[in-house]
Amino acid sequence: MKVFSRLAAFAGGAGAAALGAGAAWAGLGQPSPWQMDLQESATPVMTQIAAFHFFLLWVIAAISAFVLGLLLIIIVRFNARANPTPSRTTHNTPLEIIWTIVPVIILATIAVPSFRLLFSQLDVPKPDLTVKATGKQWFWTYSYPDNGNFEFDSLMVADKDLKPGQLRLLTVDNEMVVPVNKVVHVLVTGADVIHSFAVPSFGIRIDAIPGRLNDTWFKATTEGVFYGQCSELCGKDHSFMPIAVRVVSEADFNKWLGDAKKKYATDDSAAHDAVAAARTPAVQ
Numbered sequence: 001m002k003v004f005s006r007l008a009a010f011a012g013g014a015g016a017a018a019l020g021a022g023a024a025w026a027g028l029g030q031p032s033p034w035q036m037d038l039q040e041s042a043t044p045v046m047t048q049i050a051a052f053h054f055f056l057l058w059v060i061a062a063i064s065a066f067v068l069g070l071l072l073i074i075i076v077r078f079n080a081r082a083n084p085t086p087s088r089t090t091h092n093t094p095l096e097i098i099w100t101i102v103p104v105i106i107l108a109t110i111a112v113p114s115f116r117l118l119f120s121q122l123d124v125p126k127p128d129l130t131v132k133a134t135g136k137q138w139f140w141t142y143s144y145p146d147n148g149n150f151e152f153d154s155l156m157v158a159d160k161d162l163k164p165g166q167l168r169l170l171t172v173d174n175e176m177v178v179p180v181n182k183v184v185h186v187l188v189t190g191a192d193v194i195h196s197f198a199v200p201s202f203g204i205r206i207d208a209i210p211g212r213l214n215d216t217w218f219k220a221t222t223e224g225v226f227y228g229q230c231s232e233l234c235g236k237d238h239s240f241m242p243i244a245v246r247v248v249s250e251a252d253f254n255k256w257l258g259d260a261k262k263k264y265a266t267d268d269s270a271a272h273d274a275v276a277a278a279r280t281p282a283v284q
């Protein structure tokens with residue numbers, strides 16, 4: 001049902017965009033056709049990023065309009081025909097003070113919310129859960145070090161295996177699952193080359209670098225599935241290693257944890273047995 005309601009919202013959003021109704025032009029947790037803006041926010045940090053982005057947009061628009069206005073005045077009033085004998089003025093002290101002070105005030109006004117945002121991105125609050133994401137050519141491996149340390153691979157579902165309603169190039173076989181309204185500390189590294197772990201609706205993007213452990217955090221306030229992609233050119237299948245994070249209630253998360261511990265523990269030993277079996281003839 002969730003899929004259908006999401007699809008309906010999706011179609012509604014696309015329709016509104018087509019009509020130019022000015023409704024939300026971006027999906028929550030996923031891109032949408034004709035998207036014009038940032039994806040909708042699912043974390044406090046992304047809300048802050050979006051607010052800062054729109055604030056900057058207004059500042060830029062105002063400055064551009066002001067400069068354009070000045071240019072138009074000069075073109076109309078001070079061209080060779082309208083103003084044949086130009087003024088020889090070269091200095092105007094009050095004006096020079098103003099055009100030094102005003103940009104300083106504008107930059108300071110931008111710097112304050114910018115640093116506030118930077119601090120909330122970089123200052124990880126006390127985590128409720130840690131997940132380690134390892135970028136590999138070309139999939140992600142997630143491990144849950146403080147919940148039994150199980151680990152599993154998350155591979156993209158190929159076009160031919162997609163079920164109705166599943167998103168092309170974004171659906172994965174094993175999603176990263178986290179509880180809603182909890183601080184998730186994400187440790188990110190790379191196993192082979194540099195990848196980048198990015199989920200737009202969470203407002204996170206951080207490089208996955210071999211031999212180095214980067215970290216970021218998010219606190220999803222809405223349940224649902226949130227998609228992202230590897231955001232660093234990492235090789236031929238760079239575009240086929242999506243990130244899918246399923247945010248669920250705490251009860252559902254605990255249930256998933258119980259199942260996952262068994263499932264991925266079994267998978268590991270099965271894989272180990274398979275490797276052992278494959279090696280046996282060579283040993284003999």
Ligand SMILES: [Cu+2]
Pocket residue numbers: 135136194195196230231232233234238241
């Ligand atoms: Cu990659």
